[in-house]
Amino acid sequence: MLLGRAEGGERRVTLALRCRNADPAPRRRYALDPRELLAALKLARGRGEEVVGFYHSHPGGPARPSAADLAEAHWPGCAYVVTAVEGGCAGETRSFVLAGSEEERRFAEEPVERGLPVEAGGAGLTPGGAPAAG
Amino acid sequence: MATPTPSALADDEVQRYARHLVMPEVGRDGQERIKAARVLCVGAGGLGSPLLLYLGAAGVGTLGIVDFDVVDVSNLQRQVIHGTPDVGRKKLASAAERLRAVNPHVQVRPFETRLTSQNAMEILQDFDVVVDGTDNFATRYLVNDACVLSGKPNVHGAVFRFEGQASVFSAPGGPCYRCLYPEPPPPGTVPSCAEGGVLGILPGLVGLIQATETLKLLLGKGDPLVGRLLLVDALAMRFREVKIRKDPACPVCGERPTVTGLIDYEAFCGTRGGPLEARGMGAEMTVEELAARRQAGDEPLLLDVREPHELRICSIGGLHIPMNEVPARLGELDPSRELVVYCRSGARSGQVVAFLRQRGFARAVNLTGGILAWADRVDQKVAKY
């Protein structure tokens, strides 16, 4: 999960939280544990921030959301960041904002800017924003 | 849930429900179903007030209410079914009178009692849907387990300060409250609305989400809040959903349930109907929250109250003061600092937290589920014993 601030259609990430993949087929799909999601919301509130996005990787797959990713995405305005992984190495990283209504949801790609490294060993991503202040 | 057999409408009811009858999703057939329906509301307080008013106005034929409380003047800020002249009256009497005024076609069935393990199954058996408007964990777990055991949907709602949540538990194929929270937080670690406050409007918002879900269940229409926990943030005015799956290991609705009958919920929750707020919004700390704080580099001070020999088996760090030595060693702790107390299961540390809070450690919280929960859900390398 990605914590930070959202302003003027841009999200600035200050903290990347690693989460367990609660899906029974974790190499092919990802699912959040609701208890971890509730914990992240509480942490964000304590920091005066919000959950601005979610990140995951596609081992052996492209850096774009799968149909399953769209089906599992429910938070409009959040960035869904996907990193391609080839041979155990991180490849391209792209970010997609969930847009549209609940019936007609779609992903809109946004530019990713790398700022200073975000906290906690995160990827240093600043989806759609100016360089992160740290 | 078996949708109720329709019950014919009288002429004055046709006029009364005209705005429903013209809707294709309701119509005469749907309204007759609503009339035949029997809904039980546990609690006539903040959540129960608005939802009873609207379910009564909508024409739910039988409304059961379980409550034994008396109207207090501090209730009136949100419990809109009661009025100023009702202060000092039984909530049941006040609610029933108001419902009769709203809609004389509604039959009110009052249960002037605390819902208990002894009476819950008997009370529930005459109802199609249960709406949870309780204000304590013991009753919330009781309502959940009784609904699962009797196969009735449990329309859940909770509020605290500016936040609320709602879901439909125990619907066919859907999860229950225990799939999300298998166990209650230890006593004394969660502030109640009385202590923490609640925006008066919020139970209205959440109670009416519960009422909406109830009507949808009765009509068999729409997409019910099954497998989804709806989070309401009134300050940001944002609604978010968290997906909840039915947990195959759930102690009550799982594949091998360990809870097959109602238990002693006050012992289970360690308190006589102790205070309640929506989970995850207050002072208790889950292992997931501690893990997130650790990742954020914002780890609170941990206090391990286990015995020295347990410490040699495993540890998740922090200061170590065995439970029995805590009273004598209070001077080593800073009452102004956030303090997360843990033990093996959360039971001993819960008692320590209650003690510390009495001594002015307002920011002491208990690690729910202790090392066992940490080993299960955060770090499998930690030894369980």
Ligand SMILES: [Zn+2]
């Ligand atoms: Zn994916």
Ligand SMILES: [Zn+2]
């Ligand atoms: Zn369950």
